[in-house]
Amino acid sequence: MTPDSSTAEVRGRPRAAAVRSRPRGGGRTSDTASRPSAGRRGRRQTAPWLYLAPALVVLAALLAYPVYQLGLISLFRYTQAQVSGGEPTAFRGFGNYADVFSDDRFWQVLLSTVVFATACVVSTLAVGCALAVLLTRVRAVPRLALMLAAMGAWATPAVTGSTVWLFLFDPDFGPVNRLLGLGDHSWTYGRLSAFLLVLLEVVWCSFPFVMVTVYAGIRSVPSEVLEAAALDGASQWRIWRSVLAPMLRPILVVVTIQSVIWDFKVFTQIYVMTNGGGIAGQNLVLNVYAYQQAFASSQYGLGAAIGVVMLLILLAVTLVYLRLLRRQGEEL
Amino acid sequence: MRSVRGAVARPWRFAAEACALLVAVVVAFPLYWMVLGAFKPAGEIRSSEPRPWTLAPSLDSFRRVFGQQEFGRYFLNSLVVAGAVVIASGVIAFLAATAVTRFRFRFRTTLLIMFLVAQMVPVEALTIPLFFLMRDFGQLNTLGSLILPHIAFSLPFAIWMLRGFVKAVPEALEEAAYLDGASRTRFMWQILFPLVLPGLVATSVFSFISAWNDFLFAKSFIISDTSQSTLPMALLVFYEPDDPDWGGVMAGSTVMTIPVLVFFVLVQRRLVSGLGGAVKD
Numbered sequence: 027m028t029p030d031s032s033t034a035e036v037r038g039r040p041r042a043a044a045v046r047s048r049p050r051g052g053g054r055t056s057d058t059a060s061r062p063s064a065g066r067r068g069r070r071q072t073a074p075w076l077y078l079a080p081a082l083v084v085l086a087a088l089l090a091y092p093v094y095q096l097g098l099i100s101l102f103r104y105t106q107a108q109v110s111g112g113e114p115t116a117f118r119g120f121g122n123y124a125d126v127f128s129d130d131r132f133w134q135v136l137l138s139t140v141v142f143a144t145a146c147v148v149s150t151l152a153v154g155c156a157l158a159v160l161l162t163r164v165r166a167v168p169r170l171a172l173m174l175a176a177m178g179a180w181a182t183p184a185v186t187g188s189t190v191w192l193f194l195f196d197p198d199f200g201p202v203n204r205l206l207g208l209g210d211h212s213w214t215y216g217r218l219s220a221f222l223l224v225l226l227e228v229v230w231c232s233f234p235f236v237m238v239t240v241y242a243g244i245r246s247v248p249s250e251v252l253e254a255a256a257l258d259g260a261s262q263w264r265i266w267r268s269v270l271a272p273m274l275r276p277i278l279v280v281v282t283i284q285s286v287i288w289d290f291k292v293f294t295q296i297y298v299m300t301n302g303g304g305i306a307g308q309n310l311v312l313n314v315y316a317y318q319q320a321f322a323s324s325q326y327g328l329g330a331a332i333g334v335v336m337l338l339i340l341l342a343v344t345l346v347y348l349r350l351l352r353r354q355g356e357e358l
Numbered sequence: 359m360r361s362v363r364g365a366v367a368r369p370w371r372f373a374a375e376a377c378a379l380l381v382a383v384v385v386a387f388p389l390y391w392m393v394l395g396a397f398k399p400a401g402e403i404r405s406s407e408p409r410p411w412t413l414a415p416s417l418d419s420f421r422r423v424f425g426q427q428e429f430g431r432y433f434l435n436s437l438v439v440a441g442a443v444v445i446a447s448g449v450i451a452f453l454a455a456t457a458v459t460r461f462r463f464r465f466r467t468t469l470l471i472m473f474l475v476a477q478m479v480p481v482e483a484l485t486i487p488l489f490f491l492m493r494d495f496g497q498l499n500t501l502g503s504l505i506l507p508h509i510a511f512s513l514p515f516a517i518w519m520l521r522g523f524v525k526a527v528p529e530a531l532e533e534a535a536y537l538d539g540a541s542r543t544r545f546m547w548q549i550l551f552p553l554v555l556p557g558l559v560a561t562s563v564f565s566f567i568s569a570w571n572d573f574l575f576a577k578s579f580i581i582s583d584t585s586q587s588t589l590p591m592a593l594l595v596f597y598e599p600d601d602p603d604w605g606g607v608m609a610g611s612t613v614m615t616i617p618v619l620v621f622f623v624l625v626q627r628r629l630v631s632g633l634g635g636a637v638k639d
Contacts, residue, residue: 073461074458074460077453077456078454078457078469080450084450084510085476085514088488088510089511091491092488093479095487095491096483099486099487099490157378157381168375168379168382171379172379173626173630174382174386175382176382177619177623178385179386179388179389181567181618181619182388183567183590183614185573185589185594186593186612189593189602189608190389190395190611192602193392193395193602198404199404199408199604204408230385230388238630238633239633241630242633291481291482293574297573297574298573298594313483316483320486329486330486333486337479337480344477344478348471
């Protein structure tokens with residue numbers, strides 16, 4: 027149970043807090059039965075669905091249905107011949123999955139996706155949190171400078187960010203090689219250095235979200251709490267670990283999960299910076315691999331199967347996330 | 359924070375400030391290099407001794423970019439796509455967020471979990487079914503094929519974020535409005551909407567970026583009618599991996615980044631408070 031969320035709760039809904047409290051959330055409230063004016067309840071049953079209708083229609087048509095279609099396509103032989111109508115689609119059952127799983131390339135791509143995404147998430151969170159703490163330590167001018175720079179990086183579209191970083195690390199005309207005295211070393215040639223380059227770009231454009239969010243979170247921690255800790259002689263690290271981090275946990279969970287989602291789905295950066303997955307596909311991640319299978323090789327069924335695997339991985343992450351929220355007593 | 363900051367020894371604060379400024383410079387450098395590259399004359403940009411300044415700024419690269427067929431059209435298309443996505447998903451998300459916070463009804467929790475799960479769907483994996491869907495509805499090569507999916511993809515996150523803002527508006531305000539004889543619709547649009555606007559601004563950043571950034575759908579759905587294409591495609595014309603026209607790429611990148619930067623500067627303050635509000639509640 028985090029103190030800040032409980033105060034927010036009480037402030038936001040005093041009545042509900044007074045009426046009922048859910049034991050599990052330890053102070054969290056569930057206000058299912060505590061809404062006022064039972065007389066309006068009849069209207070309340072249809073009104074919410076009216077408000078939800080546009081969202082549900084859009085989501086059903088453009089998210090749920092495509093997901094269903096993806097699952098369906100993954101079960102069929104679906105190549106250029108079927109798309110153009112030259113051959114009938116043939117049901118393959120789990121044949122596409124069998125093909126995918128028996129391909130060494132898939133396992134290699136899966137492994138690099140997990141390692142690469144994890145490295146991106148960890149670096150982004152570390153940089154973002156460290157800079158958020160730094161922001162609270164400095165006066166207005168350095169803070170504004172860092173904030174503006176971060177906003178700039180954040181605002182940069184993925185495509186342009188990718189090209190700019192390529193230019194920075196260009197073997198012939200880039201400043202980085204000159205600065206490091208690397209001659210015409212090519213960063214995109216080697217597997218690891220190409221991944222590293224993409225990682226740098228991903229961290230660059232995604233740490234600002236973490237930094238700004240965590241900073242906003244720290245700012246909302248009551249200053250008395252921090253004062254008290256400082257007066258008790260706690261070190262800065264101790265304050266972060268024992269006071270701030272627990273209070274910020276809901277925020278940290280949100281930014282972590284967002285980073286996981288974003289970094290697992292990195293597409294543009296890999297596609298642009300390694301020219302479609304690197305030399306001989308050495309820098310492929312699942313997303314780009316699925317795309318290449320589907321569109322470049324016209325193996326739509328195979329591509330869909332890879333997409334489904336990715337969907338399941340991210341679904342697993344979601345379930346972990348939900349469990350974390352539940353454990354914190356977060357009310358949905 | 360003030361008192362804690364006061365407790366930090368002076369040399370440490372200077373060190374922290376120096377550190378912050380240094381990081382700011384490093385973070386801003388790629389953008390500086392982009393703009394610099396856009397203004398460098400052709401000979402200088404291909405120099406093997408790149409200088410962090412230019413003696414003869416030139417507009418040649420911009421001329422090449424804008425001289426490209428229909429570049430203005432691409433720019434406009436991108437604006438239309440991002441604008442439509444921001445407005446549509448903002449309004450739809452506002453309605454949905456109101457529904458899930460101001461009402462108790464069956465399946466409410468289920469719906470919330472579904473919105474959360476929807477955020478995890480890897481958009482890129484849906485390119486294949488969406489391609490067939492757009493084809494079947496004759497939407498290939500139209501801006502609609504870019505707008506519609508992005509509305510759907512930005513909705514779950516927008517609803518999730520807006521929820522906190524709608525929640526924060528006191529229930530008593532709603533009661534008072536009804537007592538004064540306001541209808542529910544009137545309350546929604548004349549009282550709730552303005553109060554939630556900062557939250558909408560914060561969420562709009564995410565929908566704007568996702569739509570403006572779109573690369574994959576533009577690449578996959580706009581296949582024959584290039585007049586319906588968007589900026590990333592125009593930019594990549596200059597990016598030949600083997601022999602990129604760096605001046606053109608940097609000028610195009612600069613042009614493509616400016617609208618987002620303007621957008622960010624406009625909403626910057628609200629974004630910081632907005633994120634705080636959204637994740638706190």
